[in-house]
Amino acid sequence: MAPDTSRRKPQEITRENIGQFMEQFDTIISDCDGVLWMPLPIPNTREALAKLREAGKKVLFVTNNALVEPDFKFKTFGYPLGKDEVTYPPHAIQKYLQKIGFNKKVFVIGSTHYRDYLQKHGMEIVPATRTGGLVEENLKVMLGELDEDLEIGAVIIEADINVNYMDITKAVNHLRRPDCLFLAGATDTLLPTFDNGKVLIGPGYFIRAIEDMSGRKAHVFGKPGPAMVTDYLKEIHGVDLQRAVFVGDSLDSDMGIANACGMKKLLVLTGLTQFKDLDTCKPELIPDFYIKSFGDFAELLTQK
Numbered sequence: 609m610a611p612d613t614s615r616r617k618p619q620e621i622t623r624e625n626i627g628q629f630m631e632q633f634d635t636i637i638s639d640c641d642g643v644l645w646m647p648l649p650i651p652n653t654r655e656a657l658a659k660l661r662e663a664g665k666k667v668l669f670v671t672n673n674a675l676v677e678p679d680f681k682f683k684t685f686g687y688p689l690g691k692d693e694v695t696y697p698p699h700a701i702q703k704y705l706q707k708i709g710f711n712k713k714v715f716v717i718g719s720t721h722y723r724d725y726l727q728k729h730g731m732e733i734v735p736a737t738r739t740g741g742l743v744e745e746n747l748k749v750m751l752g753e754l755d756e757d758l759e760i761g762a763v764i765i766e767a768d769i770n771v772n773y774m775d776i777t778k779a780v781n782h783l784r785r786p787d788c789l790f791l792a793g794a795t796d797t798l799l800p801t802f803d804n805g806k807v808l809i810g811p812g813y814f815i816r817a818i819e820d821m822s823g824r825k826a827h828v829f830g831k832p833g834p835a836m837v838t839d840y841l842k843e844i845h846g847v848d849l850q851r852a853v854f855v856g857d858s859l860d861s862d863m864g865i866a867n868a869c870g871m872k873k874l875l876v877l878t879g880l881t882q883f884k885d886l887d888t889c890k891p892e893l894i895p896d897f898y899i900k901s902f903g904d905f906a907e908l909l910t911q912k
Protein backbone atom coordinates (compact mmCIF):
# COMPACT_ATOMS: atom_id res chain seq x y z
CA MET A 609 0.00 0.00 0.00
CA ALA A 610 1.34 3.43 -0.89
CA PRO A 611 2.18 5.64 2.11
CA ASP A 612 -0.48 8.22 2.96
CA THR A 613 1.23 11.46 1.96
CA SER A 614 -1.65 13.59 3.25
CA ARG A 615 -0.82 12.81 6.91
CA ARG A 616 0.75 15.59 8.92
CA LYS A 617 4.47 15.02 9.51
CA PRO A 618 6.20 15.96 12.75
CA GLN A 619 9.25 18.19 12.60
CA GLU A 620 12.52 16.64 13.74
CA ILE A 621 14.40 18.87 16.18
CA THR A 622 17.83 19.54 14.75
CA ARG A 623 20.72 21.93 15.26
CA GLU A 624 19.17 24.16 12.54
CA ASN A 625 15.80 24.62 14.24
CA ILE A 626 16.62 24.14 17.96
CA GLY A 627 16.70 27.94 18.48
CA GLN A 628 13.23 28.31 17.00
CA PHE A 629 11.95 25.41 19.13
CA MET A 630 13.35 26.91 22.32
CA GLU A 631 11.79 30.32 21.61
CA GLN A 632 8.31 28.80 21.50
CA PHE A 633 8.31 27.35 25.02
CA ASP A 634 8.88 28.42 28.63
CA THR A 635 7.89 25.08 30.16
CA ILE A 636 8.64 21.49 29.25
CA ILE A 637 6.42 18.87 30.86
CA SER A 638 7.79 15.37 30.45
CA ASP A 639 6.83 11.78 31.00
CA CYS A 640 9.50 9.72 32.82
CA ASP A 641 9.60 6.00 31.81
CA GLY A 642 10.81 5.69 28.23
CA VAL A 643 12.03 9.32 28.20
CA LEU A 644 14.53 9.55 31.08
CA TRP A 645 15.04 5.85 31.87
CA MET A 646 14.18 2.54 30.17
CA PRO A 647 14.44 1.07 32.86
CA LEU A 648 18.00 2.35 33.42
CA PRO A 649 18.93 5.99 32.68
CA ILE A 650 18.95 6.82 28.96
CA PRO A 651 22.35 8.31 27.94
CA ASN A 652 22.73 12.09 28.32
CA THR A 653 19.21 12.70 29.71
CA ARG A 654 20.60 14.09 32.97
CA GLU A 655 22.78 16.50 30.98
CA ALA A 656 19.85 17.41 28.73
CA LEU A 657 17.77 18.41 31.74
CA ALA A 658 20.61 20.54 33.05
CA LYS A 659 20.96 22.29 29.66
CA LEU A 660 17.22 23.02 29.43
CA ARG A 661 17.20 24.45 32.95
CA GLU A 662 20.34 26.50 32.21
CA ALA A 663 18.48 27.92 29.20
CA GLY A 664 15.79 29.16 31.62
CA LYS A 665 13.16 26.51 30.95
CA LYS A 666 10.96 25.15 33.70
CA VAL A 667 11.01 21.34 33.46
CA LEU A 668 8.20 19.41 35.15
CA PHE A 669 7.33 15.72 35.15
CA VAL A 670 4.25 13.54 35.02
CA THR A 671 4.13 9.80 35.61
CA ASN A 672 1.24 7.35 35.68
CA ASN A 673 3.14 5.03 38.03
CA ALA A 674 1.47 5.10 41.45
CA LEU A 675 3.15 2.03 42.94
CA VAL A 676 5.84 4.17 44.58
CA GLU A 677 6.54 7.84 45.46
CA PRO A 678 6.75 9.84 42.20
CA ASP A 679 10.30 11.03 42.96
CA PHE A 680 11.57 7.50 43.68
CA LYS A 681 13.52 7.01 40.44
CA PHE A 682 14.81 10.62 40.44
CA LYS A 683 16.41 9.87 43.82
CA THR A 684 17.54 6.38 42.80
CA PHE A 685 19.28 7.57 39.63
CA GLY A 686 20.43 10.97 40.96
CA TYR A 687 18.33 13.30 38.75
CA PRO A 688 17.95 16.71 40.42
CA LEU A 689 14.33 17.62 41.15
CA GLY A 690 12.77 20.68 42.77
CA LYS A 691 9.76 20.81 45.07
CA ASP A 692 6.47 19.66 43.50
CA GLU A 693 8.13 19.24 40.08
CA VAL A 694 6.82 15.69 39.56
CA THR A 695 3.24 14.54 39.84
CA TYR A 696 1.31 11.26 39.67
CA PRO A 697 -2.40 10.34 39.78
CA PRO A 698 -2.87 10.32 43.59
CA HIS A 699 -1.99 14.05 43.67
CA ALA A 700 -4.72 14.92 41.20
CA ILE A 701 -7.32 12.64 42.82
CA GLN A 702 -6.62 13.95 46.33
CA LYS A 703 -6.76 17.57 45.10
CA TYR A 704 -10.04 16.88 43.33
CA LEU A 705 -11.67 15.28 46.37
CA GLN A 706 -10.47 18.19 48.50
CA LYS A 707 -11.86 20.70 46.01
CA ILE A 708 -15.34 19.16 46.03
CA GLY A 709 -15.36 18.92 49.85
CA PHE A 710 -15.52 15.11 49.80
CA ASN A 711 -15.94 13.75 53.34
CA LYS A 712 -16.97 10.12 52.95
CA LYS A 713 -15.01 6.86 52.88
CA VAL A 714 -13.11 5.67 49.81
CA PHE A 715 -13.01 2.12 48.49
CA VAL A 716 -9.59 1.74 46.86
CA ILE A 717 -8.31 -0.93 44.54
CA GLY A 718 -4.70 0.25 44.43
CA SER A 719 -1.19 -0.28 45.74
CA THR A 720 -0.20 -0.10 49.41
CA HIS A 721 1.59 3.15 48.63
CA TYR A 722 -1.54 4.57 47.01
CA ARG A 723 -3.73 3.80 50.02
CA ASP A 724 -1.11 5.14 52.42
CA TYR A 725 -0.88 8.38 50.45
CA LEU A 726 -4.63 8.99 50.59
CA GLN A 727 -4.75 8.07 54.27
CA LYS A 728 -1.90 10.46 55.01
CA HIS A 729 -4.03 13.18 53.41
CA GLY A 730 -6.99 12.54 55.68
CA MET A 731 -9.00 10.08 53.59
CA GLU A 732 -10.73 7.20 55.30
CA ILE A 733 -9.92 4.06 53.30
CA VAL A 734 -12.12 0.99 53.40
CA PRO A 735 -9.93 -2.10 53.80
CA ALA A 736 -9.72 -4.26 50.70
CA THR A 737 -10.72 -7.91 50.88
CA ARG A 738 -7.16 -9.18 50.96
CA THR A 739 -6.48 -7.67 54.36
CA GLY A 740 -9.22 -9.88 55.78
CA GLY A 741 -7.87 -13.06 54.20
CA LEU A 742 -9.70 -15.42 51.82
CA VAL A 743 -13.47 -15.34 51.45
CA GLU A 744 -15.29 -18.59 52.09
CA GLU A 745 -16.77 -20.10 48.91
CA ASN A 746 -20.29 -19.84 50.22
CA LEU A 747 -23.00 -17.68 48.68
CA LYS A 748 -24.39 -16.44 51.99
CA VAL A 749 -20.93 -15.40 53.19
CA MET A 750 -20.18 -13.73 49.87
CA LEU A 751 -23.42 -11.77 49.85
CA GLY A 752 -22.76 -10.74 53.44
CA GLU A 753 -19.48 -9.21 52.22
CA LEU A 754 -21.50 -7.13 49.77
CA ASP A 755 -23.79 -5.44 52.30
CA GLU A 756 -24.29 -1.82 51.30
CA ASP A 757 -22.05 0.71 53.07
CA LEU A 758 -23.63 4.14 52.61
CA GLU A 759 -20.53 5.74 54.11
CA ILE A 760 -18.55 4.89 50.97
CA GLY A 761 -18.67 7.86 48.62
CA ALA A 762 -16.06 6.95 46.05
CA VAL A 763 -14.45 3.97 44.34
CA ILE A 764 -10.89 4.44 43.06
CA ILE A 765 -9.33 1.93 40.67
CA GLU A 766 -5.56 1.86 40.16
CA ALA A 767 -2.79 -0.68 39.59
CA ASP A 768 -3.11 -3.36 42.27
CA ILE A 769 -1.23 -6.63 41.94
CA ASN A 770 -3.35 -8.22 44.67
CA VAL A 771 -6.72 -7.35 43.16
CA ASN A 772 -9.21 -10.20 43.48
CA TYR A 773 -12.75 -11.27 42.63
CA MET A 774 -14.34 -9.89 45.80
CA ASP A 775 -12.66 -6.47 45.42
CA ILE A 776 -14.01 -6.10 41.89
CA THR A 777 -17.45 -7.37 42.92
CA LYS A 778 -17.53 -4.90 45.82
CA ALA A 779 -16.51 -2.03 43.53
CA VAL A 780 -19.31 -2.88 41.09
CA ASN A 781 -21.83 -3.04 43.92
CA HIS A 782 -20.76 0.31 45.42
CA LEU A 783 -21.12 1.84 41.96
CA ARG A 784 -24.76 0.78 41.79
CA ARG A 785 -25.39 3.94 43.84
CA PRO A 786 -25.29 6.89 41.41
CA ASP A 787 -23.95 9.20 44.14
CA CYS A 788 -20.83 7.02 44.59
CA LEU A 789 -17.97 8.58 42.58
CA PHE A 790 -16.01 6.40 40.15
CA LEU A 791 -12.41 7.62 39.88
CA ALA A 792 -9.42 6.08 38.11
CA GLY A 793 -5.69 6.84 37.91
CA ALA A 794 -3.66 5.32 35.09
CA THR A 795 -5.57 3.55 32.33
CA ASP A 796 -2.60 1.71 30.80
CA THR A 797 -3.59 -1.77 29.63
CA LEU A 798 -0.24 -3.53 29.22
CA LEU A 799 2.93 -2.40 30.97
CA PRO A 800 6.28 -3.14 29.32
CA THR A 801 8.85 -4.65 31.70
CA PHE A 802 11.91 -4.39 29.43
CA ASP A 803 12.65 -7.97 30.50
CA ASN A 804 12.72 -10.38 27.58
CA GLY A 805 9.37 -9.21 26.19
CA LYS A 806 7.44 -9.98 29.38
CA VAL A 807 4.42 -7.76 30.00
CA LEU A 808 2.36 -6.90 33.05
CA ILE A 809 -1.36 -6.23 32.91
CA GLY A 810 -2.10 -2.59 33.75
CA PRO A 811 -5.19 -1.22 35.50
CA GLY A 812 -6.84 -0.28 32.18
CA TYR A 813 -8.43 -3.69 31.64
CA PHE A 814 -9.86 -3.70 35.17
CA ILE A 815 -11.25 -0.19 34.71
CA ARG A 816 -12.87 -1.21 31.41
CA ALA A 817 -14.31 -4.34 33.00
CA ILE A 818 -15.74 -2.42 35.95
CA GLU A 819 -17.15 0.19 33.54
CA ASP A 820 -18.87 -2.62 31.62
CA MET A 821 -20.13 -4.38 34.72
CA SER A 822 -21.40 -1.21 36.44
CA GLY A 823 -22.62 0.67 33.38
CA ARG A 824 -20.65 3.67 34.72
CA LYS A 825 -17.78 5.64 33.17
CA ALA A 826 -14.69 6.36 35.27
CA HIS A 827 -13.43 9.92 35.73
CA VAL A 828 -9.77 9.45 34.70
CA PHE A 829 -7.01 11.35 36.52
CA GLY A 830 -3.97 9.58 35.01
CA LYS A 831 -2.67 10.31 31.52
CA PRO A 832 -4.26 10.85 28.97
CA GLY A 833 -6.70 12.65 31.30
CA PRO A 834 -5.60 16.29 31.73
CA ALA A 835 -5.96 16.65 35.55
CA MET A 836 -2.32 16.08 36.59
CA VAL A 837 -1.32 19.02 34.38
CA THR A 838 -4.37 21.28 34.54
CA ASP A 839 -5.28 20.80 38.23
CA TYR A 840 -1.85 20.22 39.74
CA LEU A 841 1.28 21.40 37.86
CA LYS A 842 -0.44 24.36 36.20
CA GLU A 843 -1.85 25.58 39.52
CA ILE A 844 1.34 25.11 41.54
CA HIS A 845 3.80 26.44 38.97
CA GLY A 846 1.57 28.90 37.09
CA VAL A 847 2.24 27.20 33.75
CA ASP A 848 1.05 28.93 30.57
CA LEU A 849 -0.03 25.87 28.58
CA GLN A 850 0.14 27.85 25.33
CA ARG A 851 3.89 28.11 25.91
CA ALA A 852 4.44 24.56 27.13
CA VAL A 853 5.36 21.37 25.29
CA PHE A 854 4.65 17.82 26.47
CA VAL A 855 7.41 15.24 25.94
CA GLY A 856 6.70 11.51 25.93
CA ASP A 857 7.25 8.11 24.36
CA SER A 858 3.63 6.97 24.28
CA LEU A 859 1.14 8.07 21.65
CA ASP A 860 -2.03 7.30 23.62
CA SER A 861 -0.93 8.54 27.06
CA ASP A 862 1.55 11.31 26.32
CA MET A 863 0.42 12.76 23.01
CA GLY A 864 -3.11 12.20 24.39
CA ILE A 865 -2.61 14.31 27.54
CA ALA A 866 -0.95 17.02 25.44
CA ASN A 867 -4.09 17.18 23.30
CA ALA A 868 -6.34 17.18 26.36
CA CYS A 869 -4.40 20.16 27.78
CA GLY A 870 -4.01 22.05 24.50
CA MET A 871 -0.22 21.71 24.56
CA LYS A 872 2.23 21.10 21.72
CA LYS A 873 3.55 17.52 21.48
CA LEU A 874 7.11 16.19 21.31
CA LEU A 875 7.66 12.46 20.78
CA VAL A 876 10.87 10.65 21.75
CA LEU A 877 11.77 7.34 20.11
CA THR A 878 13.49 5.73 23.12
CA GLY A 879 10.40 4.00 24.49
CA LEU A 880 7.10 2.55 23.34
CA THR A 881 6.77 4.20 19.93
CA GLN A 882 8.64 3.67 16.69
CA PHE A 883 8.60 6.27 13.92
CA LYS A 884 6.64 3.94 11.61
CA ASP A 885 3.78 3.86 14.17
CA LEU A 886 2.98 7.43 13.08
CA ASP A 887 1.78 6.07 9.72
CA THR A 888 -1.11 4.26 11.35
CA CYS A 889 -1.92 6.08 14.61
CA LYS A 890 -4.98 8.30 15.10
CA PRO A 891 -4.18 11.55 13.25
CA GLU A 892 -4.74 13.67 16.37
CA LEU A 893 -1.93 11.79 18.16
CA ILE A 894 0.72 12.69 15.56
CA PRO A 895 3.23 14.87 17.43
CA ASP A 896 4.28 18.37 16.35
CA PHE A 897 7.95 17.49 16.89
CA TYR A 898 10.12 14.43 17.40
CA ILE A 899 13.62 13.76 18.59
CA LYS A 900 15.39 10.39 18.66
CA SER A 901 16.25 10.73 22.33
CA PHE A 902 15.58 13.34 25.01
CA GLY A 903 19.32 13.03 25.71
CA ASP A 904 19.99 14.65 22.29
CA PHE A 905 19.05 18.03 23.82
CA ALA A 906 22.40 17.91 25.67
CA GLU A 907 24.30 18.02 22.36
CA LEU A 908 21.86 20.32 20.54
CA LEU A 909 22.04 22.92 23.32
CA THR A 910 25.83 22.92 23.49
CA GLN A 911 27.39 25.88 21.67
CA LYS A 912 29.84 24.77 18.97
Ligand SMILES: [Mg+2]
Pocket residue numbers: 639640641642643856857858879
Ligand atom coordinates in the same frame (compact mmCIF):
# COMPACT_ATOMS: atom_id res chain seq x y z
MG1 LIG B 1 6.52 6.57 29.07
